[in-house]
Amino acid sequence: MPVRRMDTRRIAGMSTLATLFILLLAAALLAAGAWGIFYRHAGYAPGAGAAYQAAPDRLAAGERGTITLRLATWGAGGAPVERYRDVVLHVRADGRPWRSVLPSSVTHGADGVTYVFTVQAGQGTSALAYRFTFEFDGQPRSVAGMKTIHVD
Numbered sequence: 001m002p003v004r005r006m007d008t009r010r011i012a013g014m015s016t017l018a019t020l021f022i023l024l025l026a027a028a029l030l031a032a033g034a035w036g037i038f039y040r041h042a043g044y045a046p047g048a049g050a051a052y053q054a055a056p057d058r059l060a061a062g063e064r065g066t067i068t069l070r071l072a073t074w075g076a077g078g079a080p081v082e083r084y085r086d087v088v089l090h091v092r093a094d095g096r097p098w099r100s101v102l103p104s105s106v107t108h109g110a111d112g113v114t115y116v117f118t119v120q121a122g123q124g125t126s127a128l129a130y131r132f133t134f135e136f137d138g139q140p141r142s143v144a145g146m147k148t149i150h151v152d
Contacts, residue, residue: 049073049083049136051143058150059121067119069132072112077137080113087134089117093125121151
């Protein structure tokens with residue numbers, strides 16, 4: 001019985017161009033699926049953000065001081081002012097309940113937004129603790145204060 005050679009130019013009666021198109025389409029679908037798995041499960045997001053803060057070490061009782069929060073972004077995702085929303089400072093004196101403070105000034109830059117908050121240490125207070133809350137890309141975030149502000 002003679003051995004028949006398979007015509008490698010045709011698969012199931014298709015032309016070479018149709019075969020090439022189907023193979024490229026299959027490769028593109030596999031790549032898109034792999035990217036989708038990476039995007040969902042690896043926590044990939046367009047661009048990223050960072051928080052920088054500055055606060056005084058000490059305040060005199062009755063004295064006003066400023067706490068600054070700079071929120072920066074890089075990469076894709078839009079302007080920083082669009083990505084950060086509802087920025088609030090929360091201050092607590094000597095373990096009492098938290099009180100919310102809105103920014104006294106906001107400065108917009110190309111790569112970040114700077115929020116300045118004014119706080120006052122009351123008479124008889126020995127320490128102020130603080131933290132920030134905001135939304136970044138629609139997700140709620142909280143940043144702890146980097147230190148306790150001592151009150152003299």
